[in-house]
Amino acid sequence: MKKLKIFSMILIVATFTIFFVMLGEVSVPKVSAPSEILTPLTSVHVPVLIYHYIREVDPKKDFLGADLSVSPKNFDEQLTWLEEKGYTTITLDDIVSAWEKGTPLPEKPIILTFDDGYDDFATNAFPILQKHGAKATTYVVSSFLDKPHYLSTKQLLELAASPLITIASHTEHHADLRTLKMSKLHEELINSKSRLEKLIGQPIRHFAYPYGRFTNGIAQETEKAGYSTATTTLFGYNHTPKNRFMMRRVRIAGATSISKFEKLLEPDLQ
Numbered sequence: 364m365k366k367l368k369i370f371s372m373i374l375i376v377a378t379f380t381i382f383f384v385m386l387g388e389v390s391v392p393k394v395s396a397p398s399e400i401l402t403p404l405t406s407v408h409v410p411v412l413i414y415h416y417i418r419e420v421d422p423k424k425d426f427l428g429a430d431l432s433v434s435p436k437n438f439d440e441q442l443t444w445l446e447e448k449g450y451t452t453i454t455l456d457d458i459v460s461a462w463e464k465g466t467p468l469p470e471k472p473i474i475l476t477f478d479d480g481y482d483d484f485a486t487n488a489f490p491i492l493q494k495h496g497a498k499a500t501t502y503v504v505s506s507f508l509d510k511p512h513y514l515s516t517k518q519l520l521e522l523a524a525s526p527l528i529t530i531a532s533h534t535e536h537h538a539d540l541r542t543l544k545m546s547k548l549h550e551e552l553i554n555s556k557s558r559l560e561k562l563i564g565q566p567i568r569h570f571a572y573p574y575g576r577f578t579n580g581i582a583q584e585t586e587k588a589g590y591s592t593a594t595t596t597l598f599g600y601n602h603t604p605k606n607r608f609m610m611r612r613v614r615i616a617g618a619t620s621i622s623k624f625e626k627l628l629e630p631d632l633q
């Protein structure tokens with residue numbers, strides 16, 4: 364009698380368990396795999412390299428010019444090294460998208476930026492970037508267009524048509540923004556943006572402070588002017604949405620050998 368009672372109890376529990384498991388299978392919606400859920404990334408580790416000229420300069424004749432210039436051969440070698448080490452060049456928009464939407468970044472992302480809008484970006488850097496399929500951002504000073512040694516409007520339009528190139532602003536006159544009155548500061552931020560936008564027919568979303576000089580107030584005005592990011596010359600690799608108008612970079616100088624380049628990018632592995 365007692366055995367029968369225990370058997371009935373087990374039978375009832377088993378029936379209910381089977382019933383609820385079946386119910387669960389029918390009514391509980393399938394949860395997406397974790398990889399399908401995108402969460403905004405708060406901090407991203409992306410080296411943002413600063414270049415100026417890509418050209419040959421004899422340091423004995425022009426020391427400062429040589430310091431700002433990476434030879435086409437060295438630049439080519441650096442891009443080859445990046446490829447071999449598995450880096451993928453991304454854009455500043457990719458970082459913004461990672462912050463805002465959680466869009467995943469490649470395993471070893473890197474950003475190449477060029478300050479001042481020199482004409483050798485079109486004649487020397489661009490063919491090497493194309494050879495490697497590498498993306499880059501050029502920060503253009505809008506009033507310098509068509510001046511000797513700077514990009515021409517024609518070159519700017521050719522660059523803007525390439526999916527590899529992001530055109531960005533480096534003010535209207537390359538002024539030290541800390542020295543300007545508010546109305547002049549607004550002109551430097553807004554006029555350069557609207558002139559470049561009118562020329563290339565694309566939005567200009569990114570900005571670099573001339574000489575890397577800025578204050579908290581200037582950073583706030585840059586945001587108000589409608590930019591998405593602003594880069595400095597401060598050294599660093601990590602970027603957060605909070606610091607998007609004070610982004611840090613890694614300067615590549617004329618004398619940066621390939622071993623120094625390696626140390627700058629992978630300091631932990633040395």
Ligand SMILES: [Zn+2]
Nearest residue numbers: 478479573574
């Ligand atoms: Zn500059």
